[in-house]
């Protein structure tokens with residue numbers, strides 16, 4: 001656990017090197033520290049070491065951590081962190097999700113989008129979301145099929161409570177990061193294609209891809225949000 005600051009520094013160095021290889025500056029890529037399954041103490045250590053963005057994959061787990069983390073940051077006079085929902089969202093959890101998360105990475109159906117929009121309108125807000133795409137074709141993975149995205153975006157235009165700001169995908173679990181390069185490249189191409197359509201109000205400013213095993217490859221392929229857990233919290237990776 002006391003390796004967290006060191007691990008975080010190491011991940012940031014690798015991120016910066018990958019950014020430079022892809023002709024970008026390190027600060028154009030946001031590191032999301034994925035804290036699912038980690039204790040409040042571990043998260044506090046990461047925040048004290050400079051983590052700014054927290055990723056959780058379950059609303060209920062995030063709810064348990066939200067208050068203690070908020071109090072910790074207030075007590076230490078630190079800036080608040082941003083909370084990202086990176087895991088699957090059920091429609092009956094949208095209300096609490098909107099109370100915590102500034103970006104939802106995992107929207108993969110129009111019914112979910114409609115519910116987020118409805119709840120956001122009640123809050124007189126616009127919620128930023130990413131569309132999750134299944135780029136690997138694995139049946140076990142959430143996400144839209146690439147071929148359905150155009151249609152999804154067109155239909156989303158009627159919902160004023162949400163703002164689509166990019167795409168998210170998960171690579172395959174593999175020990176070789178190169179395995180996911182084609183999937184990441186395909187997400188980048190899909191993003192370019194949607195951008196070229198110039199849908200009103202839709203930006204493709206974020207590409208959320210890359211985890212512990214493959215974040216450097218993801219950055220080389222254009223990721224600007226990377227979601228990293230194990231490399232920060234575990235000493236063996």
Ligand SMILES: *Cc1c(COP(=O)(O)O)cnc(C)c1O
Pocket residue numbers: 034036057086087170211212213227228229230231
């Ligand atoms: C757990 C998780 C991550 C982080 O994975 P690590 O391998 O621990 O870096 C990223 N994205 C999602 C959606 C996750 O569930």
